[in-house]
Amino acid sequence: MQEILTQVRERVPLTHCITNRVTINDCANVLLACGATPTMAGAEQEVEEIVSIADALVLNLGNLHDSAIRAMRRAGRRANELGIPVVLDPVGVGASHYRAQAAHQLMEEIHFAVIRGNASEIRVAGGGIGAARGVDASAQDAVTADSLERDIAFMRAFSARSGAVIAVSGVTDLVSDDRRTALIRGGHPMLSRVTGTGCMLSAMTGAFCGAAPDRIFEAAAAACAAMDVAGERAFAKTQAVQGGTGSFRMYLMDEISLMNETILAGGMNIEIRYA
Amino acid sequence: MQEILTQVRERVPLTHCITNRVTINDCANVLLACGATPTMAGAEQEVEEIVSIADALVLNLGNLHDSAIRAMRRAGRRANELGIPVVLDPVGVGASHYRAQAAHQLMEEIHFAVIRGNASEIRVAGGGIGAARGVDASAQDAVTADSLERDIAFMRAFSARSGAVIAVSGVTDLVSDDRRTALIRGGHPMLSRVTGTGCMLSAMTGAFCGAAPDRIFEAAAAACAAMDVAGERAFAKTQAVQGGTGSFRMYLMDEISLMNETILAGGMNIEIRYA
Amino acid sequence: MQEILTQVRERVPLTHCITNRVTINDCANVLLACGATPTMAGAEQEVEEIVSIADALVLNLGNLHDSAIRAMRRAGRRANELGIPVVLDPVGVGASHYRAQAAHQLMEEIHFAVIRGNASEIRVAGGGIGAARGVDASAQDAVTADSLERDIAFMRAFSARSGAVIAVSGVTDLVSDDRRTALIRGGHPMLSRVTGTGCMLSAMTGAFCGAAPDRIFEAAAAACAAMDVAGERAFAKTQAVQGGTGSFRMYLMDEISLMNETILAGGMNIEIRYA
Numbered sequence: 110m111q112e113i114l115t116q117v118r119e120r121v122p123l124t125h126c127i128t129n130r131v132t133i134n135d136c137a138n139v140l141l142a143c144g145a146t147p148t149m150a151g152a153e154q155e156v157e158e159i160v161s162i163a164d165a166l167v168l169n170l171g172n173l174h175d176s177a178i179r180a181m182r183r184a185g186r187r188a189n190e191l192g193i194p195v196v197l198d199p200v201g202v203g204a205s206h207y208r209a210q211a212a213h214q215l216m217e218e219i220h221f222a223v224i225r226g227n228a229s230e231i232r233v234a235g236g237g238i239g240a241a242r243g244v245d246a247s248a249q250d251a252v253t254a255d256s257l258e259r260d261i262a263f264m265r266a267f268s269a270r271s272g273a274v275i276a277v278s279g280v281t282d283l284v285s286d287d288r289r290t291a292l293i294r295g296g297h298p299m300l301s302r303v304t305g306t307g308c309m310l311s312a313m314t315g316a317f318c319g320a321a322p323d324r325i326f327e328a329a330a331a332a333c334a335a336m337d338v339a340g341e342r343a344f345a346k347t348q349a350v351q352g353g354t355g356s357f358r359m360y361l362m363d364e365i366s367l368m369n370e371t372i373l374a375g376g377m378n379i380e381i382r383y384a
Numbered sequence: 385m386q387e388i389l390t391q392v393r394e395r396v397p398l399t400h401c402i403t404n405r406v407t408i409n410d411c412a413n414v415l416l417a418c419g420a421t422p423t424m425a426g427a428e429q430e431v432e433e434i435v436s437i438a439d440a441l442v443l444n445l446g447n448l449h450d451s452a453i454r455a456m457r458r459a460g461r462r463a464n465e466l467g468i469p470v471v472l473d474p475v476g477v478g479a480s481h482y483r484a485q486a487a488h489q490l491m492e493e494i495h496f497a498v499i500r501g502n503a504s505e506i507r508v509a510g511g512g513i514g515a516a517r518g519v520d521a522s523a524q525d526a527v528t529a530d531s532l533e534r535d536i537a538f539m540r541a542f543s544a545r546s547g548a549v550i551a552v553s554g555v556t557d558l559v560s561d562d563r564r565t566a567l568i569r570g571g572h573p574m575l576s577r578v579t580g581t582g583c584m585l586s587a588m589t590g591a592f593c594g595a596a597p598d599r600i601f602e603a604a605a606a607a608c609a610a611m612d613v614a615g616e617r618a619f620a621k622t623q624a625v626q627g628g629t630g631s632f633r634m635y636l637m638d639e640i641s642l643m644n645e646t647i648l649a650g651g652m653n654i655e656i657r658y659a
Numbered sequence: 660m661q662e663i664l665t666q667v668r669e670r671v672p673l674t675h676c677i678t679n680r681v682t683i684n685d686c687a688n689v690l691l692a693c694g695a696t697p698t699m700a701g702a703e704q705e706v707e708e709i710v711s712i713a714d715a716l717v718l719n720l721g722n723l724h725d726s727a728i729r730a731m732r733r734a735g736r737r738a739n740e741l742g743i744p745v746v747l748d749p750v751g752v753g754a755s756h757y758r759a760q761a762a763h764q765l766m767e768e769i770h771f772a773v774i775r776g777n778a779s780e781i782r783v784a785g786g787g788i789g790a791a792r793g794v795d796a797s798a799q800d801a802v803t804a805d806s807l808e809r810d811i812a813f814m815r816a817f818s819a820r821s822g823a824v825i826a827v828s829g830v831t832d833l834v835s836d837d838r839r840t841a842l843i844r845g846g847h848p849m850l851s852r853v854t855g856t857g858c859m860l861s862a863m864t865g866a867f868c869g870a871a872p873d874r875i876f877e878a879a880a881a882a883c884a885a886m887d888v889a890g891e892r893a894f895a896k897t898q899a900v901q902g903g904t905g906s907f908r909m910y911l912m913d914e915i916s917l918m919n920e921t922i923l924a925g926g927m928n929i930e931i932r933y934a
Contacts, residue, residue, distance in 0.1 A: 130405045130683055133406050134406055146520055150476070155482035159479055162479075172683075176449070204708075205700070207705035302916070304687035305687075353913030358912070359633075363628030363630040366630070367626075408680055409855070417904045421795055422854065424679075424722050429755075430723075635905060637903060638902050
């Protein structure tokens with residue numbers, strides 16, 4: 110599935126993100142780095158027109174406001190009409206009733222190609238009970254060896270119910286539709302010491318889906334794998350210069366912009382399990 | 385015209401930007417890097433008061449919202465009353481009717497010292513037909529040798545009509561009033577692989593105009609040249625460390641902060657053509 | 660007081676910032692770098708719920724808008740009810756009547772654990788007359804040897820009146836309650852050539868208060884000292900690579916993420932004066 114990276118670079122999918130102000134710059138830059146083109150338009154007056162020429166739409170619930178919800182609903186419905194894949198990142202959905210309500214409204218009105226978040230967010234979005242504190246995943250929601258079978262079953266059921274590919278980031282990333290699940294190992298804990306790496310992954314997932322709209326499962330898995338490999342390589346560079354989170358953040362962007370099929374195929378660790 | 389950089393560092397123009405949330409941090413940092421002082425106030429209740437003590441105003445239409453339009457109208461009219469130069473960056477003006485309408489309203493109500501954008505944006509802003517997709521310039525709008533004479537004529541007519549200096553970024557940057565056009569060669573393609581380099585250039589253009597309000601044409605050309613030279617030098621540093629777009633972005637800010645008249649004069653490539 | 664840094668890393672205080680869009684990403688990243696966890700929720704519908712699980716709240720008046728003021732009032736009052744320490748950063752309070760009014764309303768309704776800003780901002784917030792131009796401190800408001808005694812008296816009176824610890828950043832940082840004042844020397848002028856270092860310090864002050872809510876004076880002073888030491892070390896690294904403000908910004912984040920009690924204790928220069 111590493112060839113999807115090459116397709117992103119060849120097809121340059123216009124990826125429309127309606128996203129939070131905390132990491133909006135990182136999302137635009139990661140889209141450029143992976144070979145896509147960003148548009149971050151968020152005014153409800155223009156999102157339908159803009160999404161109409163896009164190849165993918167990404168809705169991110171971080172730092173949510175009413176005006177963003179209105180824009181997301183309009184853009185999402187239009188994208189569905191036009192067959193443009195839509196990615197949902199339910200950032201911090203367990204942190205407030207406001208976000209939970211917004212997430213559920215969006216999930217009722219819009220068909221998502223991919224729903225991607227950390228373990229706590231996906232549990233809440235999927236109707237389970239999460240233990241999130243703020244926007245980070247709770248340790249008790251983390252995917253562990255013990256919980257793996259149960260987690261996979263939960264994700265497949267959520268996928269069957271929603272029609273979306275479900276992606277969970279963690280020590281082992283899981284990407285699942287209703288019958289197959291990719292287990293992606295790798296990445297680095299430092300990815301959670303920089304804000305926005307989850308948002309960036311959702312943006313990239315949109316770009317990968319835009320470049321391969323008939324292979325959503327593979328696109329979501331390839332985006333996760335690319336972030337993991339970039340994270341490992343960025344950490345190695347950071348360690349070589351005895352840097353901290355500032356250096357890591359820069360090297361992460363570097364590694365995504367420098368990545369190609371060979372690097373991705375050589376670095377990624379994906380196991381696929383079937384039902 | 386490289387002496388205008390020194391004037392920025394000596395006069396420290398307070399540059400008021402009403403700008404988009406995607407690149408607002410980059411704009412503030414580039415203003416500090418080039419020697420100016422930023423204020424990014426965007427609430428309509430305060431922009432008239434704040435622009436009154438500013439040396440320049442920059443209006444950027446990226447990620448536009450109604451509240452920003454209201455603030456821009458009030459700040460722009462006040463700046464005109466006070467004789468403070470105003471720069472317009474019509475980001476993505478071809479991407480939606482909403483932005484096109486806002487741009488035209490602003491151009492009717494406010495006199496701009498400089499209107500700066502990529503080729504597609506300037507074509508739309510100037511009343512031509514652009515082929516933009518998202519916020520990037522379309523290849524068919526790019527300034528080429530074949531189109532150069534036509535482009536210069538278009539810019540001069542737009543300048544005569546609007547009273548603004550018109551600046552277009554591309555492989556060759558063009559800066560024009562109604563009778564002279566600066567052709568600025570240089571820069572590097574990597575400038576378009578980092579979000580916000582256009583917004584940063586518009587912010588710098590504001591600072592340069594604020595430092596030399598009686599030499600708007602030269603100020604706009606010098607800002608373009610400074611960004612080009614910084615881009616070339618940043619690329620050389622990036623290549624030396626085999627970095628990607630993350631490194632380039634950091635080095636670009638470095639080079640602007642480290643630039644002086646000697647570096648700028650030595651690196652810039654400007655040809656001026658008269659009518 | 661350097662042990663408070665270790666307490667931040669051990670207790671991982673959830674620090675809720677309602678802050679400006681210019682530097683919101685920097686604030687989230689500095690919180691992660693110093694060992695805390697950020698939440699930047701700003702919708703008035705959710706801030707009460709979110710602050711209820713937080714360890715500290717930071718209200719930052721930069722790039723202020725009405726919706727943010729409403730969210731700040733609700734979050735601040737709830738934090739007071741729950742005994743969660745609240746930090747105020749009155750960014751640019753002298754730049755407009757709009758901000759001055761907002762600051763005074765917040766100071767009337769909410770009890771702040773710490774009020775932190777540059778010399779001009781604190782003068783205005785404390786009821787004096789500041790000479791600010793934009794958001795930077797005016798030279799005539801700077802803390803000098805001559806003015807030191809008067810500044811300390813002003814801060815102690817402001818602290819007695821407000822019940823808050825008052826912190827002023829400058830060449831010498833001052834942190835004061837009504838009877839003791841910490842004079843913190845160090846830092847580097849380059850800290851003022853990167854946007855957001857003040858906002859980042861306020862966010863860190865929140866995190867430090869959240870980790871040591873019974874030692875607010877020490878927490879505020881330790882946060883100032885940590886930023887100063889990080890600034891000095893970041894400048895040394897920047898100089899070693901002949902970098903500019905882009906490099907400095909990255910190294911500053913590195914140094915905060917790499918800091919520990921030993922580095923902080925070895926680098927900080929604090930003198931405490933009693934009434």
